[in-house]
Amino acid sequence: GAVVSQHPSRVICKSGTSVKIECRSLDFQATTMFWYRQFPKQSLMLMATSNEGSKATYEQGVEKDKFLINHASLTLSTLTVTSAHPEDSSFYICSARRAGRTSTDTQYFGPGTRLTVL
């Protein structure tokens, strides 16, 4: 199967600090990874599409300077929440799309990272 991991699973930080969340595809290469945000008891909202070796594409309303995305390799994308504030507290979920596959593949989701900003 296709496994996607996220690290850390939980993080608590102070307001004003930056937090980095890693998303790794463990057994496949992913040219594209997606970052979602989920507030408590709400749905997932796509934040950005991360493409290996190029700039991420952000959805409308998502601050790219606030949520820095780096997709440096075919197995790793990172999301950095800069100068975090309590309103950034959320469940962040990544997903990865397997490279080289088209019509038959889908995105594989990571287990999520719960960020709490005090």
Add this chain to the structure above:
Amino acid sequence: AQKVTQAQTEISVVEKEDVTLDCVYETRDTTYYLFWYKQPPSGELVFLIRRNSFDEQNEISGRYSWNFQKSTSSFNFTITASQVVDSAVYFCALSEDPGGFKTIFGAGTRLFVKA
């Protein structure tokens, strides 16, 4: 604009009851993909099914079945003989491609199955 509506916010059933989760979607694309995901309390999304817009065949997988009707833009999900382990939030989602580009999720339906 694309949209996914899951009108049922919460459903509570007793074990062994059948339950249907509704999903209605809107899209202008002629080719699109519909998904159902399960999110248990742990938070990790579990993929259940993907259906493309050209395949209206209903599908059954064990206790799960899906009814896709393009005429009503619906993609409903039925759990037969529900079990406590089915308790979770279920999301219906719509994407323009099978790999998940621009996936739009519905608000989710929280299912409680009581013993």
